[in-house]
Amino acid sequence: MKNLKVTTGILAIAFVTLTTLSCKENKKENDNDNEHHSEMSTDEDHSKMNHDNSDGHHDEETTHDNSDGHHDEEATHDNSDGHHDKDNADETIDARDIKMSTEKNAATTPIIDAYFQIKNALVTDSKGNAAQGGTALLAAFSKFDMKTLTGETHKEYMEIAESAIEHAEHIVKSPLDHQREHFEVLSTDINDLIALIGTEKTIYQDFCPMASNGKGAIWLSETKEIKNPYMGSKMSTCGNIQQQIN
Numbered sequence: 001m002k003n004l005k006v007t008t009g010i011l012a013i014a015f016v017t018l019t020t021l022s023c024k025e026n027k028k029e030n031d032n033d034n035e036h037h038s039e040m041s042t043d044e045d046h047s048k049m050n051h052d053n054s055d056g057h058h059d060e061e062t063t064h065d066n067s068d069g070h071h072d073e074e075a076t077h078d079n080s081d082g083h084h085d086k087d088n089a090d091e092t093i094d095a096r097d098i099k100m101s102t103e104k105n106a107a108t109t110p111i112i113d114a115y116f117q118i119k120n121a122l123v124t125d126s127k128g129n130a131a132q133g134g135t136a137l138l139a140a141f142s143k144f145d146m147k148t149l150t151g152e153t154h155k156e157y158m159e160i161a162e163s164a165i166e167h168a169e170h171i172v173k174s175p176l177d178h179q180r181e182h183f184e185v186l187s188t189d190i191n192d193l194i195a196l197i198g199t200e201k202t203i204y205q206d207f208c209p210m211a212s213n214g215k216g217a218i219w220l221s222e223t224k225e226i227k228n229p230y231m232g233s234k235m236s237t238c239g240n241i242q243q244q245i246n
Contacts, residue, residue, distance in 0.1 A: 096192050098156065103198030104246070107148065110140040112199060115190045116222055118171060122183060122229035123236060127176040130183075134171035141165055149197070156196050164189035180230055184212055187219045194220075194245060205243040210235070218242065 117133030141161055149157050167182040167189070174182065191205065204221045211217035211230040219229055226239045 096156065096160075098192055098195045100195045100245075101198035104200045105198035106200045107145065108193060108197060108199045109201065111137065111144065111193065112190065112201060112203070112220075114140045115186070115220065118168075118179075118183060118186070119219060119221065119229045120227070122176075122180055123227045123232060125176060125232040127179060130176070130179045131172045134168045134179075137168040138165060138172070141168075153196060157193070160189050160193050160196065164193070180232075183219070183229060184217045187217065190220060191218060199246065201246060203245040204241050205245065206239050207242045208239040210238060 114133055114137035117136055118130050119133075121127075121129030121133055141164065144161075146154065146157065164186055167186040170182040171179045171186070194203065201222065204224055205218055206221050206226060206228075207216060207218050208228050208230045209216045217230060221227065224241065226237050226241070228236050228238045231238050
């Protein structure tokens with residue numbers, strides 16, 4: 001009986017010991033699992049941080065893409081060529097202080113006739129005929145005898161002729177709307193030429209209030225009938241006679 005009790009005690013001690021060891025092992029495994037899980041979480045967080053950092057890289061790329069603004073500026077600069085062309089067409093000539101000549105001068109007839117050719121072409125919206133008139137005007141100026149002009153008159157003529165020739169050259173090569181812009185300044189040149197050295201023709205100085213973006217502009221005509229070169233077929237009768245020359 002005594003031996004049985006001893007044996008039973010030993011078994012009980014062994015069972016307790018085994019249970020304790022098993023609990024420790026389980027705890028150790030749990031701790032290991034927790035550590036492993038923590039490491040995995042840290043790795044995931046680190047990976048996420050790296051991914052977030054990659055977003056920063058994309059942000060840099062976005063910032064770099066904003067450099068396209070520089071290219072936009074270049075495009076704007078390139079468009080300035082168009083503005084330069086417009087400046088040529090819309091050039092404003094300072095008013096010339098010229099006393100109206102009463103001389104019946106036949107020398108200006110070829111120049112005035114070529115001008116009328118341009119005017120009548122613009123009335124009918126004909127770009128091609130206007131260009132032919134521009135060519136005729138260039139030829140007329142090249143044949144004009146400047147030897148008959150002296151002193152201040154010669155100086156004024158040279159200024160007028162230089163401007164008129166420039167705008168005639170543009171009329172030869174420009175589309176219809178730009179031809180009309182150049183014709184506006186050309187009309188002032190021819191009007192000043194007539195005032196300077198006279199003409200044998202009877203001419204009417206007409207005015208369109210809608211030309212030049214509503215500022216108004218003159219043109220010269222060989223007839224009393226209003227035929228507007230600025231409005232063309234859209235409003236050919238717009239305007240009025242301001243002055244008769246001869």
